[in-house]
Amino acid sequence: MEDKPKTLPASLRAKRRYIIFEVVSEKPIDYIELVGAIWRSFLDFLGELKTSELNFWLIKNLYDPKTQRGIIRCSPDQVEYVRAALSLIDQIGETRALIKVNSVTGTIKSAKKKYLGFTDLTDFEK
Amino acid sequence: MRFYDIHIHSDASIGENSVEEIVKQAERLGLKGIAITDYFSSLKDIKQLKERISNINTDIDISIGAIVRAETSDQLKKMVRNVRKHVELVLVHGGDYRINREAVEMPEVDVLCHPELDRRDCGMDHITVKSAAENKVAIEINFREILESFKKHRVYVISNMKKNIFLAKKYEAPIIVTSGAASIWGMRAGRELAAFAFLLGLPLADAINTVSVVPEKIIEVNREKLAGKRFPGVREVDE
Numbered sequence: 001m002e003d004k005p006k007t008l009p010a011s012l013r014a015k016r017r018y019i020i021f022e023v024v025s026e027k028p029i030d031y032i033e034l035v036g037a038i039w040r041s042f043l044d045f046l047g048e049l050k051t052s053e054l055n056f057w058l059i060k061n062l063y064d065p066k067t068q069r070g071i072i073r074c075s076p077d078q079v080e081y082v083r084a085a086l087s088l089i090d091q092i093g094e095t096r097a098l099i100k101v102n103s104v105t106g107t108i109k110s111a112k113k114k115y116l117g118f119t120d121l122t123d124f125e126k
Numbered sequence: 127m128r129f130y131d132i133h134i135h136s137d138a139s140i141g142e143n144s145v146e147e148i149v150k151q152a153e154r155l156g157l158k159g160i161a162i163t164d165y166f167s168s169l170k171d172i173k174q175l176k177e178r179i180s181n182i183n184t185d186i187d188i189s190i191g192a193i194v195r196a197e198t199s200d201q202l203k204k205m206v207r208n209v210r211k212h213v214e215l216v217l218v219h220g221g222d223y224r225i226n227r228e229a230v231e232m233p234e235v236d237v238l239c240h241p242e243l244d245r246r247d248c249g250m251d252h253i254t255v256k257s258a259a260e261n262k263v264a265i266e267i268n269f270r271e272i273l274e275s276f277k278k279h280r281v282y283v284i285s286n287m288k289k290n291i292f293l294a295k296k297y298e299a300p301i302i303v304t305s306g307a308a309s310i311w312g313m314r315a316g317r318e319l320a321a322f323a324f325l326l327g328l329p330l331a332d333a334i335n336t337v338s339v340v341p342e343k344i345i346e347v348n349r350e351k352l353a354g355k356r357f358p359g360v361r362e363v364d365e
Contacts, residue, residue, distance in 0.1 A: 003223050005251035012252060012296065014289075043277055049325060052284035 014055060017076045018105045020115040021086065023068040025097030031063050033093035034070070038086070045085045054078045059108075062116065069102070071111055079104055127334065129316020130341035132161035132191060132215060133239065133266065133304035138175055139164035139193075142309040145175070149184050151310040158338075159187035159345065161215050166192050172212050189345050191215030193239065199228040210234050214348045217266075223249055230258040236344050237302060240268040242286035250290050252297070259299040264340060265290055267326065269319055270306035284326070291327045301328070302344075303336045 007013075023029050035058055042051045055075040063070035074082050086099045105111040134148055135141030141148075145162055152160045162179070166172050172190065179188050192209040194216065196202035202225060206216055215236050218229035221243035229238045238258065241249035250265070258265055267287055275283050294301045303323045307313045316337040323333035350356035 005223055005247055005249065006253060008252055012293070039278055043281070048277065048280050049284065052281045052288065055285065 015076050016055070016073055016106075017079050018108055018111040019072045019074060019079065019082060019086075020102045020105065020111055021070060021072060022100045022102055023070075023092070023097055024100055025068065025092060025095050027095045028065060029068060029092050029095060029097060030065060031060065034058075034063070037089050037092040037097075038072075038099075041089050042085045045088055046081060050081065054082060056082065062112070064116070069116060071108070071116070073108075127316065127338055128158035128342060129156065129319075129337050130159040130161075130187075130345070131157055131305050131307075131313065131316070131319070131337070132159075132189070132237070132302065132341045132345070133163050133217065133268065133306045134160055134313065135164055135306075135308045136162050136175075138162075138171060139166070140308055145178050145188075146182060147310055148313070149182055149186055149188065151313050152186050153184065155313060155315040157186065157316060159189065159342070161189045161191045161341075161345070163191035163193050163215065163217055165195055165219075166209065169208075169212055172209070187345075189214040189349075191217055191236075193217045193219055195219035196225060199224060202228050203232070206232060206234050211352070214345055214352065219243075220249065220266075221245060226250060227254050227257070230254050230261060230263045232263070233261040235261070235263050236348065237264045237266050239266045240271055240306070241265060241290060242283065243268075243271065245286070246282070248286040248289040248293075250293055252293065255290075255293040255297045255299050258294070259297045262300060264300040264302045264344065265294050266306075267291070267301065267303045267323060267336070268306040269304065269314060269322060270308065270312055272322070273312060288326050291323075295328070300340050301332075301336050302340050303333075304341075 057073040059071045083101055089099050103115055136145050136148060175190055190213045192213045194205045196205055210216055217237040217239050218235050220226045220238045220241040226238060226241045226249050229235050271283050303319045305313050319337045320333045323336050324330050355362040
């Protein structure tokens with residue numbers, strides 16, 4: 001028996017939205033600093049209880065430090081809360097920066113294809 | 127309202143305070159009943175605790191529970207069968223998915239404690255929750271986990287508890303909320319624990335039942351079984 005729960009049936013699975021964002025900054029931003037800034041903003045602005053409802057996840061292997069674009073996964077009815085909390089970021093680490101939301105998609109595949117410029121999707125099906 | 131808290135540790139294992147201090151605190155908090163639950167190493171410890179409790183003069187309904195912490199499913203089965211006849215409540219220390227699953231498949235178990243402990247996921251799926259509903263194993267929401275976690279970790283804990291409550295609601299598995307206190311300062315009044323259950327996604331009436339009707343019923347049924355008045359499918363009724 002595996003040491004993790006089985007995947008839930010489709011009807012019980014939580015629905016998701018994928019928010020494609022872009023970091024606009026003076027200097028390049030690395031992933032760890034970005035994660036810290038996002039968590040701080042969420043916890044300060046929305047609090048622990050509301051953040052727990054977001055089902056928020058920053059997808060690590062899809063953050064590109066060159067273009068500074070990435071994907072955040074969240075619950076469909078909480079997208080506006082995530083947008084609002086992201087807009088309150090004005091500094092990441094020591095650098096002045098802001099986060100701009102490019103689009104919201106329903107599947108990770110379309111997010112990669114349309115906004116992150118992946119042509120060969122087979123490498124990233126993880 | 128008759129509030130129960132059925133997961134409190136005493137100094138018999140990891141707790142800081144004696145049974146007398148716990149009872150005093152429960153009186154202050156207005157609880158109707160408590161269960162002293164510990165990790166017992168032998169049946170002698172259970173006997174000693176029973177004696178200590180019998181010497182306490184109080185109106186509070188005190189019961190004894192054993193928390194079983196096992197590494198493998200065979201060990202779990204053996205330990206549960208050993209303690210079942212000696213205590214009113216059998217709780218299983220959850221967290222490992224295999225132990226969670228094995229525990230909910232055993233009708234002898236009363237409560238599966240914190241199935242999401244130290245995990246990134248919620249530790250339960252539709253199969254385990256279905257089994258819990260069939261075998262009437264209550265899924266515990268442990269207040270100490272929320273109390274002792276901070277910021278990011280607390281977000282994950284609350285999020286996982288919400289998932290467990292969603293599944294338990296769907297399959298009508300029993301849910302209980304306990305303080306899981308290891309000291310008297312970790313104990314809370316029943317209505318406050320119910321407020322947490324409400325925030326985690328239960329309707330208010332059901333949230334209040336998780337700290338009153340559900341634990342009371344579990345204790346009542348087990349007392350009848352220990353007194354020989356209840357067998358599988360049969361119950362002796364007083365005239």
